[in-house]
Every structure is written in C-alpha cells, then in structure tokens.
Amino acid sequence: MVNHRLDTLKTGLVEEARRLGFAAIGFAPAADDPLRAARLDQWLGDGFHGEMQWMADRADVRRGPQSMWPEARSVIALGMSYAPPHDPLALEGDPEKARISVYAQGRDYHDVLKKALKGLARWLVAECESNGTEVALKVFVDTAPVMEKPLGEAAGLGWQGKHTNLVSRTHGSWLFLGAMYTTLPFAPDEPHSNRCGSCNACQDACPTRAFPEPYRLDARRCISYLTIEHKGPIPEEFRKPMGNRIYGCDDCLAVCPWNKFADQAARHAAFLPREELVEPRLKELLTLDDAAFRAKFSGSPIKRIGRNRFVRNCLIAAGNSGNPALLPQVRMLAGDADPVVAEAAAWALAELGGPRAAEEAADPS
Structure with a gap:
C-alpha cells in the first residue's frame, strides 16, 4: 500500500476511533523492544508479580508484539477516559463508608473496550477490502499477554509515571487502555517524553x-x-x-498533578459511577x-x-x-x-x- 493511502487510512481510523468513544489513539512500531523486555524480566525475577502466575507463564509472548505475532507491523494504542466526577479520596477515614476504586464504579471496562475495538476492527477491514488491501489484525483488552502501558507510551498517548501507570497530559491518570496489532505498516507517532520531573x-x-x-x-x-x-x-x-x-x-493516581488537566468531557458515558x-x-x-x-x-x-x-x-x-x-x-x-x-x-x-x-x-x- 502506498504511503498516501496509508496516511488517509490512518486519518480515517483516528476519526472512527473518536466516534466509537476512544479519547486517545496513537501508533507505534510492532517490533519488540529489548529495554521493555529486560524490565519485564527484572520485575518477574524480583517476584514483584506475587500470585499473578499468568504474568510469568506467558512472559515469552508478553515481551513484545512480534513475540506474540511475528507478522505484526504496527500497534494501534487506544484509551478511553474514565476521569472521575468526584474526589477519589473523599471517603478516606469514613467509619461508615467503603472506598471502591474509581475504575470499578461504572460498567466493566473489558466489555466496553472490547466492543469498541471490534467495531474499529470491522471498520478497518471494510476500508481495506474496498480498495483491495490485504490486512490482518488482533485486538486486546487487558486479559491478553500485552504490555498496554509501555505500548501506549511508545504510541504517544502519555508516559509511564513513577507509579508505573500511564499519565496523559490531556486525560491525567484516568485512561483504560486497549491495543490493536495489525499487518499494516502505519507511520508511527512520536513516543511521549516523561514529564514527572522531581514530583514524588x-x-x-x-x-x-x-x-x-x-x-x-x-x-x-x-x-x-x-x-x-x-x-x-x-x-x-x-x-x-x-x-x-x-x-x-x-x-497514587488521584494525587498526580496532571489530573488537573483531565478532560471531563472526554469521559465515556459507560464509566459514569x-x-x-x-x-x-x-x-x-x-x-x-x-x-x-x-x-x-x-x-x-x-x-x-x-x-x-x-x-x-x-x-x-x-x-x-x-x-x-x-x-x-x-x-x-x-x-x-x-x-x-x-x-x-x-x-x-x-x-x-x-x-x-x-x-x-x-x-x-
């Protein structure tokens, strides 16, 4: 596929992703990253995964996109905003109330993201079929051996903060992440630079x-x-x-100073508490x-x-x-x-x- 056609397809993909409720989208190469793989190996070697044996069991394919699927050429990283409408720390110390993490106060994000990702995949396949382009793809939400956070950083959605979660200049710490691997060689976006600075x-x-x-x-x-x-x-x-x-x-998410820039209007309706x-x-x-x-x-x-x-x-x-x-x-x-x-x-x-x-x-x- 010639570059201008890929660029047009990329523009349309971004627009369709927005229509489907994604607040953030970026593109990254699918090649494995030795540094990300080394960090994963060290984390597992230190036993920091605890009882999450599934992290270690599939570490070989978790190391990078092409370790899982050698035919992959690009990663499309996507995020949906669940920016909270209230202070997540408001109930601290309340003797009668319990605190449930913001992400779990609305609908199950697995279901919402998977439905939207499948819709985006259908759109991409239809567009490619209309101009005779061969395409293969796979979509992932959390449960697959995919390192969504470092891929999101590589695709320019944000950076992995000191709390190890993705931080966005537009959405703060409140993004659910999904990914699409594809055989199409999309031009990558610039990786996001780290902006934690001296903040702890x-x-x-x-x-x-x-x-x-x-x-x-x-x-x-x-x-x-x-x-x-x-x-x-x-x-x-x-x-x-x-x-x-x-x-x-x-x-650790709620105190991040970047949350003051979180776009409340971008929050997906399914995640209202x-x-x-x-x-x-x-x-x-x-x-x-x-x-x-x-x-x-x-x-x-x-x-x-x-x-x-x-x-x-x-x-x-x-x-x-x-x-x-x-x-x-x-x-x-x-x-x-x-x-x-x-x-x-x-x-x-x-x-x-x-x-x-x-x-x-x-x-x-």
Missing part, C-alpha cells in the same frame, strides 16, 4: 510503600493487588494501611451472601473476585473503622463457611472490641 506525590501517597523506587511497583504490597488478586488472608502488616479500601486503590458504588455503606456490604453479591455487582468488574474475597476486604475495613455499630454484622461472619472470611471477621471483632462490645452495640441500654 504518587510515591509519598502510597499507604503500603509498594514502590521500592520510582517507576517500579512491588505488586505484593499494593492494595489493588491485595484486594483483587490476592486470594488468602490479608497479611497483617497491610491491614491497617488498607483503611476502608475494599476494592482497589486510587491514591453507579450511585450505590460511590459511597457504599459497610453495614450493607457485610450482609451480602453469594446470590446478593452477584446480583449487586452484575456488569461490574468487582464480580470477578467473588463474594468471599469481597467480604474479606469489607471485614478489614470494618476492623479499621472504629465503628461499633458494625459489630453485629462482623460477629455473624465469624462463623462463615469460608475460613478466610471467618479469620478476617475474628480480626475485625478484636479490633472493634470483641464479643462484649458486640453485645453492648446490640443492646445499648
């Missing part, structure tokens, strides 16, 4: 000190990992720092059985961790709340069939004052 706000904000140094994350210490990926009891050293966070953590997830009450969440949990979080990414892990997180928040009004619910969970839930309930009871305090809360007279 994200490093200072982390309650569990999950960053051994800037640009490196030890997932085993990260509250997002602990509340979502970690399956067993929460290690004792992280329970107090968790505060009232029950699914994910926004602290559900009202009941903005300020959820711990008392109600502690009563969820499996059926109620599935019903409440239908269409939400929260559903994938299951009722037991979710209630475990809520019990840690209850123990940190200092709120004796939660004791009846906590005490009921001390006999839960799941041993991890029961252990978390016993810990929360001890933190809140034990069975005697529960009796006094039930009968304040």
